[in-house]
Amino acid sequence: MTEITEVPSPFCGIGTDDLTIKVDGVLLKVIENGCAVNTPAFEQPITDTRARVAGQEVSLEVAVAKAAELLKDTKLPLIGGCATDVNGMRGLLALADKAGAVVDNINFTGARNNFLALQDSGWMNTTLAEVKNRCDFLLVVGTDVEAFAPRFFERYLWNKESMFLEDTAAREVIYLGRVPSGTASTSPNGNPAQVFPCAIDDLPEVVAVLRALVKKQPIRATTVAGINVTDLQAIADKLLAATYGVVTWAAGALAYRQAELTVQTLSEMIKDINNRDTRCSGLPLAGKEGDQTANQVCGWTTGYPARTRFSKGYPEYDPFLNETKLLLDSGEADALVWVQAFNVKAVPPETSIPTIVVGRSGMTFAKEPDVFIPVGTPGIDHAGHAYRMDNVVAIRLKKLRDSGLPSTAEVLNAIEHAL
Amino acid sequence: MLIKLTSGTVYDPASGIDGQQQDIYIRDGRIIDKPADAVVDKEYDLKGKVVMSGAIDMHTHIGGGKGNIARTLLPEDHRQDPVHRSDITRSGCGHAMPSTFVTGYRYAEMGYTAGFEPAVLPNNARQAHMEMGDIPILDKGGYVMLGSDDYLLRLLTAKKDQKAINDYVAWTMAGAKAIGVKVVNPGGINAFKFNQRKLDLDEQNSHYGVTPREILKVLATAVKEIGVAHPLHVHGCNLGVPGNVQTTLDTIQGIGGLPMHLTHIQFHSYGTEGDFKFSSGAAQIAEAINRNKNITIDVGQILFGQTVTASGDNMRQHANHKHASPNKWVTMDIECDAGCGVVPFKYKDQNFVNALQWAIGLETFLLVNDPWRIFLTTDHPNGAPFTSYPHLIRLLMDRSFRNEVLSTIHPEAQKMTTLASIEREYTLQEIAIMTRAGAARLIGLKDRGGLSAGNWADITVYTDNTDRQKMFEKPDYVFKDGQLVVVDGKVVSTKWGTTHVVTPDFDPSVEKGLKDYFDRYMTMKLGNFKISDDEITEDGRGSISVHPLTGDVA
Numbered sequence A: 001m002t003e004i005t006e007v008p009s010p011f012c013g014i015g016t017d018d019l020t021i022k023v024d025g026v027l028l029k030v031i032e033n034g035c036a037v038n039t040p041a042f043e044q045p046i047t048d049t050r051a052r053v054a055g056q057e058v059s060l061e062v063a064v065a066k067a068a069e070l071l072k073d074t075k076l077p078l079i080g081g082c083a084t085d086v087n088g089m090r091g092l093l094a095l096a097d098k099a100g101a102v103v104d105n106i107n108f109t110g111a112r113n114n115f116l117a118l119q120d121s122g123w124m125n126t127t128l129a130e131v132k133n134r135c136d137f138l139l140v141v142g143t144d145v146e147a148f149a150p151r152f153f154e155r156y157l158w159n160k161e162s163m164f165l166e167d168t169a170a171r172e173v174i175y176l177g178r179v180p181s182g183t184a185s186t187s188p189n190g191n192p193a194q195v196f197p198c199a200i201d202d203l204p205e206v207v208a209v210l211r212a213l214v215k216k217q218p219i220r221a222t223t224v225a226g227i228n229v230t231d232l233q234a235i236a237d238k239l240l241a242a243t244y245g246v247v248t249w250a251a252g253a254l255a256y257r258q259a260e261l262t263v264q265t266l267s268e269m270i271k272d273i274n275n276r277d278t279r280c281s282g283l284p285l286a287g288k289e290g291d292q293t294a295n296q297v298c299g300w301t302t303g304y305p306a307r308t309r310f311s312k313g314y315p316e317y318d319p320f321l322n323e324t325k326l327l328l329d330s331g332e333a334d335a336l337v338w339v340q341a342f343n344v345k346a347v348p349p350e351t352s353i354p355t356i357v358v359g360r361s362g363m364t365f366a367k368e369p370d371v372f373i374p375v376g377t378p379g380i381d382h383a384g385h386a387y388r389m390d391n392v393v394a395i396r397l398k399k400l401r402d403s404g405l406p407s408t409a410e411v412l413n414a415i416e417h418a419l
Numbered sequence B: 001m002l003i004k005l006t007s008g009t010v011y012d013p014a015s016g017i018d019g020q021q022q023d024i025y026i027r028d029g030r031i032i033d034k035p036a037d038a039v040v041d042k043e044y045d046l047k048g049k050v051v052m053s054g055a056i057d058m059h060t061h062i063g064g065g066k067g068n069i070a071r072t073l074l075p076e077d078h079r080q081d082p083v084h085r086s087d088i089t090r091s092g093c094g095h096a097m098p099s100t101f102v103t104g105y106r107y108a109e110m111g112y113t114a115g116f117e118p119a120v121l122p123n124n125a126r127q128a129h130m131e132m133g134d135i136p137i138l139d140k141g142g143y144v145m146l147g148s149d150d151y152l153l154r155l156l157t158a159k160k161d162q163k164a165i166n167d168y169v170a171w172t173m174a175g176a177k178a179i180g181v182k183v184v185n186p187g188g189i190n191a192f193k194f195n196q197r198k199l200d201l202d203e204q205n206s207h208y209g210v211t212p213r214e215i216l217k218v219l220a221t222a223v224k225e226i227g228v229a230h231p232l233h234v235h236g237c238n239l240g241v242p243g244n245v246q247t248t249l250d251t252i253q254g255i256g257g258l259p260m261h262l263t264h265i266q267f268h269s270y271g272t273e274g275d276f277k278f279s280s281g282a283a284q285i286a287e288a289i290n291r292n293k294n295i296t297i298d299v300g301q302i303l304f305g306q307t308v309t310a311s312g313d314n315m316r317q318h319a320n321h322k323h324a325s326p327n328k329w330v331t332m333d334i335e336c337d338a339g340c341g342v343v344p345f346k347y348k349d350q351n352f353v354n355a356l357q358w359a360i361g362l363e364t365f366l367l368v369n370d371p372w373r374i375f376l377t378t379d380h381p382n383g384a385p386f387t388s389y390p391h392l393i394r395l396l397m398d399r400s401f402r403n404e405v406l407s408t409i410h411p412e413a414q415k416m417t418t419l420a421s422i423e424r425e426y427t428l429q430e431i432a433i434m435t436r437a438g439a440a441r442l443i444g445l446k447d448r449g450g451l452s453a454g455n456w457a458d459i460t461v462y463t464d465n466t467d468r469q470k471m472f473e474k475p476d477y478v479f480k481d482g483q484l485v486v487v488d489g490k491v492v493s494t495k496w497g498t499t500h501v502v503t504p505d506f507d508p509s510v511e512k513g514l515k516d517y518f519d520r521y522m523t524m525k526l527g528n529f530k531i532s533d534d535e536i537t538e539d540g541r542g543s544i545s546v547h548p549l550t551g552d553v554a
Helices: A037-041 A060-072 A086-099 A109-122 A128-134 A153-155 A200-214 A229-241 A260-274 A289-304 A325-329 A408-418 B066-072 B073-079 B098-108 B123-133 B150-157 B162-176 B188-193 B212-224 B243-255 B280-292 B314-319 B352-367 B386-397 B399-406 B413-415 B430-443 B468-473 B510-521 B533-537
Strands: A002-007 A019-024 A027-032 A051-053 A056-058 A077-083 A102-105 A122-125 A138-139 A172-177 A196-197 A246-252 A281-283 A307-309 A336-339 A356-358 A370-373 A384-387 A396-397 B001-013 B017-027 B031-032 B041-043 B048-054 B056-059 B110-122 B139-148 B181-186 B232-235 B260-262 B295-298 B305-311 B329-334 B339-347 B459-463 B476-482 B482-486 B499-501 B545-546
Touching: A019 A037, A019 B098, A027 A037, A037 B305, A051 A060, A056 A060, A056 B339, A060 A102, A060 A336, A060 A356, A060 A370, A060 A408, A060 B098, A077 A086, A077 A289, A077 A325, A086 A102, A086 A289, A086 A384, A086 A408, A102 A109, A102 A289, A109 A122, A109 A260, A109 A289, A122 A260, A128 A153, A128 B329, A128 B510, A138 A229, A153 A196, A172 A200, A172 A229, A172 B545, A196 A229, A196 B017, A200 A260, A200 B243, A229 A260, A229 B280, A289 A384, A289 B098, A289 B123, A356 A408, A370 A408, A384 B123, A396 B123, A408 B048, B001 B430, B001 B459, B017 B430, B031 B305, B031 B533, B041 B123, B048 B430, B056 B066, B066 B123, B066 B329, B066 B339, B098 B110, B098 B386, B098 B476, B110 B181, B110 B430, B123 B139, B123 B162, B123 B386, B123 B499, B123 B533, B150 B162, B150 B212, B150 B260, B150 B510, B162 B212, B162 B510, B181 B212, B212 B232, B212 B243, B243 B260, B243 B280, B280 B295, B280 B352, B305 B314, B314 B329, B314 B339, B314 B545, B352 B386, B352 B413, B386 B399, B386 B430, B386 B468, B533 B545
Parallel strands: A077 A102, A077 A336, A122 A281, A122 B329, A138 A172, A138 A246, A172 A196, A246 A281, A336 A356, A356 A370, B001 B041, B001 B048, B056 B110, B110 B139, B139 B181, B139 B499, B181 B232, B232 B260, B260 B295, B499 B545
Antiparallel strands: A002 A019, A019 A027, A051 A056, A051 A370, A102 A307, A384 A396, B001 B017, B017 B031, B048 B459, B305 B339, B329 B339, B459 B476, B476 B482
16 A cells, blocks of 8 residues: 655646545555545546457457457547546547547647637736736636636635735635635635626626726616626726736636637637736636647647547548537537547447547446447556646646556557558 | 768758758768768768758747747638648647647648747746647747746845855756746846836836846856856837937947847837938947847848737737737736737838838848857747748848849838848758857757757758759758658658757755745746656656856867
């Protein structure tokens, strides 16, 4: 039995790397600095260690050969999930390139809200260490931050010391649109965050008015989606008065049509504030299940984010038409490779086409896939790299135990070579 | 296997060979002396061909976060240059900010065998190495960025001695796996976080009270004292600001004779004369370079067309965002380390400022006398994509072609440049110095950039052609570590290059202060910050090549 300290987590997206984990054979127990997201993700037991073809246990070689056979004469294979580490994504993209597949990350429909805004007008963003040391005002838009990343406030807002703030507990937090599920945003002084709730799909209107107020445009209405304009004026004033204001949102939490326009309005508002003699930055929350990793590696390998097809022999990005659900519903995809090394609950969508699952050991299926290859989890069963939410820091994931499970990269490289 | 390259016309400035007919022998990836006995397995008849070592781009943005932001920002640019996969090459995209695989192929197809990323943020160094790890064929390396990091500024404010700075710089180089140190807008990126919008050489950071001049001095001293061959790599203050020629001259004067490399100096050579209050400072800059032997430069030539600028200088990139074309841009503050700014640009020959920028770059090339102290760059992709190098070489080597292009640019810009009167044409040997021997010497690569025995066999063979653009865009052969990778300007096989680093010593007690700083203010543990060798080598493709420090016994 050993204890491993300073363990980084690929699960929470905010790059916590201070976990202490007790390792007993292949059993893990988080004994320090766990949270509702990380603890179960680390402690998930290993069940399957053998690959299966048609429900029958086989050797890895046989499973790989079967996977290659299923992919061999396909017209448009689809590689979904794409939840793995950097080396896993490297293998995945090599396979996609060779097989002429579509690559689509599991969280892309949410992330699309950010990409469309970024690719249309850009943004001014910041990273976690800047938040930790500089942020004096945090505006949370449409997102339950602590449900997303339970330790966000503890690590990056209520840190005891910062380089540039006298008293970190004096930072102010305001929620717009969504009510937080707990009290993590309450400052150590006992000051709770102010909350201005509205229906989530009313946020476009609310945010548009907020931007107008930042730009000192006259607003005739007195309320917007149930929020008093005087309250929005107070938020605008705080953004303009802050030394280093930060606006955060999780693209996936803005679950309504054309939410990219909300991200764009926020991002343009942040630019406006920076033109009014103070600083302000955006902080998009993400980094779950390898989503930033998928987009980064696909970005440097193809030029595009991880919703890209290789069917013509070169990468083609389409944030709408390359969606998993669309390709399955339309019947265009004729084989599915589901790659999910982090989350046993994220099983492939049900489909009648041949399905190969390269998934975390412990995954269970309503319908047994044609091929199931259990793989190790990056940061538990093998070393690796994963991007955290701010896309700058790639954390070095540690190997914690000897499970004998292959990595995603090993499996996908083997399938590619067998093709 | 013994390879013989027979009777090529060799330009090898590292050995003082200037266009002499010679044979070259290759075994086990390296160039060897003529073996007494052995049988030649493969011979290439290079009679009449021009032979140089593989070219080295000493400043090109090929790895790291801002490049990937630039890629993500511009899907429309990629769509115009899709790259098909083949049996031996991966698919991807080209133009302004190509995908990693295409970067490797296209560099190799121009005869380049190494590229160095000049702006590796310590906290983003893993990404820089991972991206470069996906660039085939090329060797690579990085200069780690310091000077706006809060740790250094705290050391300066606390009046720590030079030894403390040296230990910190050496430790950071080791942790980030670097071969050089760069400073970008010294202290300016940090000042932008405190809402300062400009920072002159002697202007104080509003929080730390430190000036860019002090930062340059301590970092240049540190680089020299810890024995790093590559001088401090400086992207100066006031990039792009009319009148910044004076800042640059003051920077040269202020460094007090220490070795210093001024990068993309074209963007720092602007005067304020004329009707448009924008003029060329190239002559003054060139005169200062010619006089100050401690200074090296690369040009950062702009060439006309669409590109994207990606820089650590978020202060200046924010100020320049109004020129974004297409109108979208990104800036970031990053990890109490640095920042970045990505702004797409379309340089137009009928725009007075762009036209004069073009002329300023060329004036600089032609007025600096010593080709060992000037390097051919476009600051890829900031001045132009690296794929435009053959065109740039023609502009330097062919006066009539240069003047032909000059006669087509904005007429007022033509009046504001002395370019038409400059007769100089670069020779093949001078090109070989700038892009090979000089670059290897500047970076401190012990066994690259030359064709004498003992060097790695990175070799490019061209067909002599008076159209230098045609000649340099399509080499007959390119060998990388002795492997034939390009024939007639097309990749025929691929391999993986190495990562060049230095490993300067530091007092291990430096980690005491750093651990405390990381625990209190950073977002990761000190131990998780440092990049280990296996991160570069574990995929079975990467390798690390350690180069000597100055003062090491070779």
